[in-house]
Amino acid sequence: MLSSEEKLEMYHKMFLIRRFEERVDEFFMEGKIWGTCHLYIGEEAIAVGACAALRPDDYITSTHRGHGHCIAKGADVNRMMAELMARDTGYCHGVGGSMHIADVEKGNLGANGVGGGGLPIAMGRAWDVSCKITEKW
Numbered sequence: 001m002l003s004s005e006e007k008l009e010m011y012h013k014m015f016l017i018r019r020f021e022e023r024v025d026e027f028f029m030e031g032k033i034w035g036t037c038h039l040y041i042g043e044e045a046i047a048v049g050a051c052a053a054l055r056p057d058d059y060i061t062s063t064h065r066g067h068g069h070c071i072a073k074g075a076d077v078n079r080m081m082a083e084l085m086a087r088d089t090g091y092c093h094g095v096g097g098s099m100h101i102a103d104v105e106k107g108n109l110g111a112n113g114v115g116g117g118g119l120p121i122a123m124g125r126a127w128d129v130s131c132k133i134t135e136k137w
């Protein structure tokens, strides 16, 4: 059962995703976004609901439409927007853009433009984690 505080936090994250994407749309039309991007408008509850069931030390991968996943897993929206604007202060120092934002400290292994491309990334992380466990045996 979710508490009122938890529900409010989830609503806040959904609202933040929506406002972030509306600003991205505006900046895109003004030519301020480098490359292309795929908006998460209308899907806010999916990322927020899924990530609410995760622990902070759980990992996610993402897709070509990943802004909502980033925000739901706790990314800093200023660093995200900086990335979309190709600034050095962005998550990938401005060279990755919308489809390559990763926030490993928060457990987000990153977006990517390849359909199904998150699976090998997740496999790699699972391999790494399991090796760290078994090497202690």
Ligand SMILES: Cc1ncc(C[n+]2csc(CCOP(=O)(O)OP(=O)(O)O)c2C)c(N)n1
Pocket (backbone or CB within 6 Å): 064, 065, 113, 114, 115, 116
């Ligand atoms: C391996 C691969 N094949 C084809 C594409 C081209 N492609 C980009 S988005 C897309 C459709 C994705 O549809 P869906 O997963 O339903 O996501 P949506 O964009 O509708 O949210 C395709 C086929 C790709 N990125 N990667």
